[in-house]
Amino acid sequence: MAQVTLSSVKKVYAGGVEAVKGVSFDIPDGGFCVLVGPSGCGKSTLLRMVAGLETISSGEVSISGRVVNQIEPADRDIAMVFQNYALYPHMSVYDNMAYGLRNRGTPKDEIEKRVKEAARILAIEGLLERRPRQLSGGQRQRVAMGRAIVRKPQVFLFDEPLSNLDAKLRVQMRVEIKKLQRALGVTAIYVTHDQVEAMTLSDKLVVMNGGQVEQIGVPAEVYRKPASRFVATFIGSPPMNLLPAAIDGPGIVALGDALLEARDLKQNLASGTKVEVGLRPEDIEIASEGQAGALPFDVEFIEELGATQLFHGKLAGQPFVMQAATGDVAAEARRLWISVDPDRVHVFDAQSGIRLGRE
């Protein structure tokens, strides 16, 4: 019902800044789409074009099959939660939530019913008489959510709604947002630069860079098969190790003297082609010296993360990080022999950074 479709959407700001350079994707009804990318990549701009707060330079945005380019934000049947919450400071919490309904001429008792219902869902019933300045950050966040849900919109838009909260509250609200969206069955577009939020919330993940889409997919797929070097290093923490290498034969890359098997490697690549090999720190396994495919890793120092430890050092002369559960590997600087599941070896074109995978 509320499917959102973007086709070749572009945004050129006055002054010539090309913030969004032709983006196309669609979100199914009830889907949760997360736009993630580094600062300045055009996420907010894209979201604001869907909201109608920015004009669309070219391309089309449609909601439920209706092109909305020329339609006022108020008539697009959307609600937005802003990073700074954007509550009306001079109105009570009740009035903040009721404002949108009053503007639409909703009957008074219906307004009261909906506001009470939203307040109950968000557990802010006791705060309805307060002003925004008398609320904590987390409570303001809930009111902002409440203002969005009372209107029963077809699409929720979120622009970094959790970035002003502390780490613990952020995790809690993240779970609540997801639950709420599921329960209401509303289509959602969520902008963040936090990859944990991106991975956990989305069922469609859009990774953006420099105004363009780098990859679209379900989060697990984006994690397992990053489409480019950029996505590979952006998604995953600590970031993926990238090492210069060369093609040695079908399914084999040469990393210095060592040979590494890569199952997802494009065929018919000429031997000697320069590539980059990507290995996630959490995919590294301990091997024994002399085992086939074992690589020597010289550990220089160790970071304690509690449940896991990060081993920093050099592999084939390049900086390298390995992650292991605390206690699995003796924490001391020395030479380790490591190996990687051939399914978890990523190969990228050295120049373009595009994944060299099987079609």
Place this chain on the structure above:
Amino acid sequence: MQKNAYFRSLTIPLLLLLPQLAITVVFFYWPASQAVWQSFLLEDAFGTSTQFVWFENYQSLFADPGYFKALRNTAVFSTFVCVFSLSIALLFAVMADRQIRGAEIYKTLLIWPYAVAPAIAGVLWIFMFDPSLGMLARGLQSLGIAWNPRLNGNDAMTLVILAATWKQISYNFLFFLAGLQSIPKSVIEAAVIDGARPMRRFWTIIFPLLSPTTFFLLVVNIVYVFFDTFGIIDTVTGGGPAGATETLVYKVYSDGKGGSNLGGSAAQSVILLVMVIAMTAVQFRFIERKVNY
């Protein structure tokens, strides 16, 4: 941890306060106390002897119909000037706020009148509306409107209201513009998404959020029309015709001019002083409480 810096002895703080204290004493407390003292004295017509008369000056003031006429003139004058200068300035500020490009030029042009001395502003308006020379007066006359501020009291009042409003708009504009620009853009955007059309948005979001600015300006403007408009009235009408534009502050001057009624003039200025103190007190109380959202 010491939170505030402090001085070991009293000498330095006193020295630092001295210039400000001196200015306040010389330019405020001393003349104010002189005025209070003077308001209890009666001088004879030749200024040869003075007599302490308690509240006689005040009594004769309240028996004088001319004083109530000045009071009424002041009420009319200040109401119109405040309402016009505030609402026109707000309108300009809203327009400038929307049009951010080119706003600089617009702002600069709007600020100029504030830099013009009251007497010069007055002269400018005399020229424009002079019944025999003024372009605008001619225009009015050609439309069949009889216009002569030299003879007609209402015309004269209209003219000083226009001149005083014109001069105050730029000041109000600056404060309104700053107030508008301090409203977060996202709050306005939230209202747009919430379906509030521009007019409704203005009255339900922007205007309430501007209310601290509006209230501050209201008090400043009342003080302005009570006192600062002296120069304009003096150059444009000189209080005439027949006292039609004589406001309270102008009457203080004309009664005291040439020493004809120094005691009465002093009594009037004491009353004005009390009014200003009252207004300032109200302002501080309100700013602390009600207007805060």
